[in-house]
Amino acid sequence: LFVMAGTDSSASSRQSSFNSLAKDLELPLEQGCLTIVVLGASGDLAKKKTFPALYHLFEQGFLQSGEVHIVGYARTNLSDDGLRGRIRAYLKGASEEHVSEFLQLIKYVSGSYDSGEGFEKLNKEISDYEMSNNSGSSRRLFYLALPPSVYPSVCKMIRTYCMSPTSRFGWTRVIVEKPFGRDLDSAEELSSQLGELFEEDQLYRIDHYLGKELVQNLLVLRFANRLFLPLWNRDNVDNIQIVFREDFGTDGRGGYFDQYGIIRDIIQNHLLQVFCLVAMEKPVSLKPEHIRDEKVKVLQSVNPIKDEEVVLGQYQGYKDDPTVPDDSNTPTFASIVLRVHNERWEGVPFILKAGKALNSRKAEIRVQFKDVPGDIFKCMY
Ligand SMILES: NC(=O)C1=CN([C@@H]2O[C@H](COP(=O)(O)OP(=O)(O)OC[C@H]3O[C@@H](n4cnc5c(N)ncnc54)[C@H](OP(=O)(O)O)[C@@H]3O)[C@@H](O)[C@H]2O)C=CC1
Numbered sequence: 001l002f003v004m005a006g007t008d009s010s011a012s013s014r015q016s017s018f019n020s021l022a023k024d025l026e027l028p029l030e031q032g033c034l035t036i037v038v039l040g041a042s043g044d045l046a047k048k049k050t051f052p053a054l055y056h057l058f059e060q061g062f063l064q065s066g067e068v069h070i071v072g073y074a075r076t077n078l079s080d081d082g083l084r085g086r087i088r089a090y091l092k093g094a095s096e097e098h099v100s101e102f103l104q105l106i107k108y109v110s111g112s113y114d115s116g117e118g119f120e121k122l123n124k125e126i127s128d129y130e131m132s133n134n135s136g137s138s139r140r141l142f143y144l145a146l147p148p149s150v151y152p153s154v155c156k157m158i159r160t161y162c163m164s165p166t167s168r169f170g171w172t173r174v175i176v177e178k179p180f181g182r183d184l185d186s187a188e189e190l191s192s193q194l195g196e197l198f199e200e201d202q203l204y205r206i207d208h209y210l211g212k213e214l215v216q217n218l219l220v221l222r223f224a225n226r227l228f229l230p231l232w233n234r235d236n237v238d239n240i241q242i243v244f245r246e247d248f249g250t251d252g253r254g255g256y257f258d259q260y261g262i263i264r265d266i267i268q269n270h271l272l273q274v275f276c277l278v279a280m281e282k283p284v285s286l287k288p289e290h291i292r293d294e295k296v297k298v299l300q301s302v303n304p305i306k307d308e309e310v311v312l313g314q315y316q317g318y319k320d321d322p323t324v325p326d327d328s329n330t331p332t333f334a335s336i337v338l339r340v341h342n343e344r345w346e347g348v349p350f351i352l353k354a355g356k357a358l359n360s361r362k363a364e365i366r367v368q369f370k371d372v373p374g375d376i377f378k379c380m381y
């Protein structure tokens, strides 16, 4: 869609290209009143990524004034302008005219994550807008920019108070962030709780790493490239390192981060997805189910992780963040070795490392090849 959008600069022609593509793909026509609710609107993800992403969609003509209404929801006491001011600070460099127009689409509702009162207020805000829009439609998208511990109560509240009315054309969809639970038991419990409230096609589980260009290019690099194809195995590769580092700390995110730590925040989802794309076999096709099947196979081939191949750490000063408990022993750095028991990778360690408050910001995949036989450069190092 974005490639198509790049060929013509007008917003209305992008919208019409979008509509004709939707028609070709036999998707339901997307038009009429759309409300996007960002729950956890006071938080880090919302200000750094969700609202800026919505702004870029708006700027490119995919969200039309008059059709779209954006509502931030959280417990923090904020006015509409208070939220707009926070968002504006993350849209530096954008056109002032577009930013002001975009911010006018945004309202704020304050309430808790487990009481009917706040969600009744939220529903009233959405319904009033839908009535005034008068298009007879009600598309409602709820984005949970929140710690997973509150997903079940928030989803119950949405189901009870905020569903799109069946009398109107439209839908209700819910986007949930990673990490999906804390461990296998809580992930399964969360899955069944959400499954009781929503149909599978109403639920979207997101991992923003899968949208990164580098990550998307991995399939092309591996499977459309004669140079790497014959080398990508234990005969040629010595080890593979998948590394994430950030040069900033939690910065007030202790409310979420301290409950989860770096393994659940980064390694279990982002780095494991990258690991799968690097290590899996070629999928039958690019269909999502075929890619998923190969990812599952490689994960099933990983041996249990050995304690002696895990290093954990916490950066000095982590507990100075007022949102972090004084006695926290949550890791902010972790390094683990994965060993894949299959024909391609037996004996090749995959070293996954992630850390906050380090000396640089980078995400990288290092494939270290074995020395060449008869290496004439060896004596130089
Ligand atoms: N920050 C990022 O760059 C990214 C974050 N994510 C994911 O987004 C989700 C939210 O992360 P992030 O925004 O960074 O975290 P924050 O700590 O900023 O939390 C977001 C909001 O949730 C509320 N909140 C925080 N802690 C709790 C708690 N213990 N119980 C109830 N409500 C709480 C707060 O709102 P209030 O008090 O006003 O209600 C807060 O503003 C996580 O699942 C994370 O994995 C995903 C990708 C990137």
Ligand SMILES: O=C1O[C@H](COP(=O)(O)O)[C@@H](O)[C@H](O)[C@H]1O
Pocket (backbone or CB within 6 Å): 246, 265, 266
């Ligand atoms: O999911 C998360 O990702 C961000 C890093 O993402 P990036 O795309 O900005 O590199 C990380 O800061 C955050 O802790 C984590 O929740």
